[in-house]
Amino acid sequence: MKIIQVTPENVQKETLYCVKDITSPAFDSKRKWFEKRYAEGVRMKILKDDEDNMLGFIEYVPVEQAWRPIEGHNLMFIHCIMVHSKKDREKGNGSILINEVERESLEAKMDGICAMVSKGAWMADKTVFEKNGFIPVDHKGRFDLLFKKLNPSAKNPELLDWTVTQKEYQGWHLLYADQCPWHQKSVTDLLNTAMDFDIDLKIHEIKTAQEAKNAPSGYGTFGLLHDGKLVSDHYISATRFRNILKKAMVK
Known part of the structure; x- marks a missing residue:
C-alpha cells in the first residue's frame, strides 16, 4: 500500500477520492x-493499493482552521475519513x-488529534477512532467529540454551541461551504425545489473557517433552517x- 498526499499541483491527477470525475x-x-x-x-x-486503486482518504487541518464548531489549540482536527469498501475497512x-495523521502531528509537535463523529449521516462513527486510542471529551446533539492526547498536559478541545444563532x-435559509463537494448539487436541488413551491430560500455561502465555527449547525458546513x-x-x-x-x- 501507499499513501499519496494530494496537493494543488497534483489534484487533477490524483482527484479528490469522493469525486473522481475531474x-x-x-x-x-x-x-x-x-x-x-x-x-x-x-x-x-x-490510500492506494499496489495496483493504484484508491482504498480510502482522510482530510485534516489544524484545529484553529477547522471548518466545524470546535475550539482548541495546537491540535490536529480530522475533517473527514472514508474507506468505501467494508472489506477494506476490516483490513x-x-x-x-x-x-x-498522528505521525504528522507528532512531527509538528502538536498536542493531540481530535475528530467529530456521529451515528448519523455524513460522519464517521467512533469505532475506528476508539481502536486508535481516542476518547470522548464532549457531546452535543448527535455529535461526539473524540480526542487523542499526544501531550499528557494537553487541554481538551470543546464543541461550540451552534444553537445560539439559530433563532x-x-x-x-440554506448555509453551505464547498468543503464537501456534494453541497453544490444540494444547493441547486433545494433552490429549484423552493422555486417550485414559491418559497424564498435564502442561500448563504460559508467562506471561512471562522464562519463555519459560528454556523448554526453541528456539521458546520451545511445547515437548512426554517424560522x-x-x-x-x-x-x-x-x-x-x-x-x-x-x-x-x-401546519
Whole structure:
C-alpha cells in the first residue's frame, strides 16, 4: 500500500477520492476550496493499493482552521475519513490513515488529534477512532467529540454551541461551504425545489473557517433552517426537501 498526499499541483491527477470525475462541477468546487485552504493547513491523503486503486482518504487541518464548531489549540482536527469498501475497512485501512495523521502531528509537535463523529449521516462513527486510542471529551446533539492526547498536559478541545444563532434565521435559509463537494448539487436541488413551491430560500455561502465555527449547525458546513429551527445539518435530496415543504405547508 501507499499513501499519496494530494496537493494543488497534483489534484487533477490524483482527484479528490469522493469525486473522481475531474470534469464534474462537484470536483471543480471542491478543488477550488481545497487549493485556497491548502495554505491554511488543510491536507488530504489517499490510500492506494499496489495496483493504484484508491482504498480510502482522510482530510485534516489544524484545529484553529477547522471548518466545524470546535475550539482548541495546537491540535490536529480530522475533517473527514472514508474507506468505501467494508472489506477494506476490516483490513485496518482506516487505522492506517489515522496513524499517518498522528505521525504528522507528532512531527509538528502538536498536542493531540481530535475528530467529530456521529451515528448519523455524513460522519464517521467512533469505532475506528476508539481502536486508535481516542476518547470522548464532549457531546452535543448527535455529535461526539473524540480526542487523542499526544501531550499528557494537553487541554481538551470543546464543541461550540451552534444553537445560539439559530433563532436569527427566520424564514427559509440554506448555509453551505464547498468543503464537501456534494453541497453544490444540494444547493441547486433545494433552490429549484423552493422555486417550485414559491418559497424564498435564502442561500448563504460559508467562506471561512471562522464562519463555519459560528454556523448554526453541528456539521458546520451545511445547515437548512426554517424560522429559527435547524431542519437538516447535512445534504438532503430534492425529494426529501419537497416532503419537508409539504409538511410545513400543512401546519
